[in-house]
Amino acid sequence: MNFKINKAILSLFVLAFAVVLMPHIDAKAATQEEYQIYSQVLNADYYAAMNPDVAAKADGSYIYYLEHYIKYGVYEGRNASGTFNATDYMIKNPDLAAVFGNNMPAYVVHYVLSGKAEGRDGTPSVGALATDMPQTYTLLGAYTTEYDPNAARGHNIEVAAEKVDGTVVAPGATFSASNSIGKRTSANGFVEAPVFINKQHAKGIGGGVCQVSSTIYAAMKTAGIKATERHPHSLPVYYLPEGWDATISWGSLDLKFVNTYDSNIVVFVFADEGHLTAALYLQN
Secondary structure (H helix, E strand, C coil): CHHHHHHHHHHHHHHHHHHHHCCCCCCCCCCHHHHHHHCCCCCHHHHHHHCHHHHHHHCCCHHHHHHHHHHHHHHHCCCCECCECHHHHHHHCHHHHHHHCCCHHHHHHHHHHHHHHHCCCCCCCCCHHHCCCCCCEEEEEEEEEECCCCCHHHHHHHHHHHHHCCEEECCCCEEEHHHHHCCCCHHHCCCEEEEEECCEEEEEECCCHHHHHHHHHHHHHHHCCCCCECCCCCCCCCCCCCCCCCCCECCCECCEEECCCCCCEEEEEEEECCEEEEEEEEEC
16 A cells, blocks of 8 residues: 555656656757756667757757757657657556656656666667667756847857857866857957946957856856856846856956866757757766
8 A cells, every 4th residue: 555655656746847847849948957857868879860850950969959859859759769768658657647648758757767767668669779879978967048049149159159069078178168169259250249347238249158158157067067267247147046157258267177077078058049058968
């Protein structure tokens, strides 16, 4: 009796948690909680190989694959990996289907929190033969902030994100946000936009790039990676909580961290439709 009660309580907890994580099928960015949960089942290399339509749009961005699965793939019945498909997990576990119904995120959450440990079968009915495909990256931490894609600073954010995306930090090496973005000049694709100078609002070439460095810093905090250099803005920023920002200035202020792992850390940054996501992955 106690087992049944505990199992029911667990199911209700998973359902409640999944409702919180329920992604919206629109332009809204995934949450930090969704990244952490879904990254436990998604093999981005497998997902890219099995979904060429997605890979054609991803341009190699691992963040894109994760967000696609969260927003669309789990509902479309796509395999997250060679060992997990949410729809098949629902079909093979009718006791869960009786509780979760068509709440597909609930099956992902259940599998990650308890199903896998219980030995429940979530193997895809199609595509399971690619289970030997290695997972190239393991998510350490991620964070998403919002920006106006139609503003000049939005242009600078997208340019800076593209420049940083895919930066590899070898074991013992130092990551520099400023160097990864490069000089903020017109020749490098940046335009004039609002900036903070000595606690005053002004305009300068490259205004907005500090949101990229700040979002990376927020991802570092979620990953437990300490900054070896970090400077707060002179004025509060709207897109992050106090203490989570990191301003940079070419030749003076920077955001840095040292890779203390034995494997490469890859810094992925993806800006799309007003949502800027930074994610730190450990290369396997």
